[in-house]
Amino acid sequence: MPYATDSFPDFTGTFLDRGRLRLLDCLGAGAFGKVYRALDTKSPNSNPSYYAVKCLRALEEGTREHCFQIRELDNHNSVSDHPNIITYHKAIFHDDFIYVVLDFCEGGDLFDKILQTEFFYRRDDRVRNAFLQLIDAVAFCHENGVYHRDIKPENILCSKDGSQIYLTDFGLSTQSGTSTTHECGSMEYMSPECIGKEFGYTPHRRYSTRTNDIWALGVVLVTMVSRRAPWAVAMTTDVFFRSYLEDADHLGRSLPGISAGACTILKKIFRLEPRSRISLADLQREISELESFFSDELFPDSSSRHSPALQRSISSLGSTPSNEIGALRIDDEDDIFS
Incomplete structure (x- = not known):
């Protein structure tokens, strides 16, 4: 592209x-x-x-x-x-x-580390260490009134040995806790309410930028453990997301290699109602206490029954209702200037 x-x-x-x-x-x-x-x-x-x-x-x-x-x-x-x-x-x-x-980070981005199969594969210590650091970074942003809106492996940098990670690229971030700028971010990591096309969300309905970030963290965790995305887009037109809505346990079946405990945490992140999603504090605690992210099933060969293979994603500025654009340029009616 x-x-x-x-x-x-x-x-x-x-x-x-x-x-x-x-x-x-x-x-x-x-x-x-x-x-x-x-x-x-x-x-x-x-x-x-x-x-x-x-x-x-x-x-x-x-x-x-x-x-x-x-x-x-x-x-x-x-x-x-x-x-x-x-x-x-x-x-x-x-x-x-x-x-x-x-x-400057010598270790490249988390996307590259994920695709280096041996780096995270069956390494609970590495997954836990990196993901807890990421939670800390996102929590700090939220505590200081900044919501990232484009959390994904490509926007997470690594030290040379992979022991330290760093959140970067605040190009789509906002200081507003709610937004009407839909489809802002990278499609694979957007929450349903950010996409804004289903479940009662319209171009004029605000969504929480805080819980949207939490949703994206869940997708990142999936990629770290399975080297796959849970779905291509969180809409009912996506067969994997639709299957998840029909049966949340489908997540474990479409992502071989992820433990039942990790799936339990993911289901708390991927709740359709944003207000019922797990908080960052509880997520941090549950990740710390989780025995293992991995099940005994080995990673399979590519198969149509498994969720999409991980690919680099494209960021989008999203769309804002046309009748609000003028207000965005002169005051803080929405998240562009707030």
């Missing part, structure tokens, strides 16, 4: 911050920006220091997209002090681009 970043120039070799940073290789590209590894030119040659620099095209002031962009910087900066949130250093505005300077 083509990205807007396909038209970006090659920033390799670019100097920033009065020559302090030199952009080296491109680490990755997404729908909204490219990320480069940058050398701190003031660091010693014998022990060089590196940063990650996210390159964004500066968008027209007053537009909805510009609001998301500026809010990303503010929200990330406000929660940057947590040990499991990637450190935000500064934003450099130059010409038509914004360069966001962040800590």
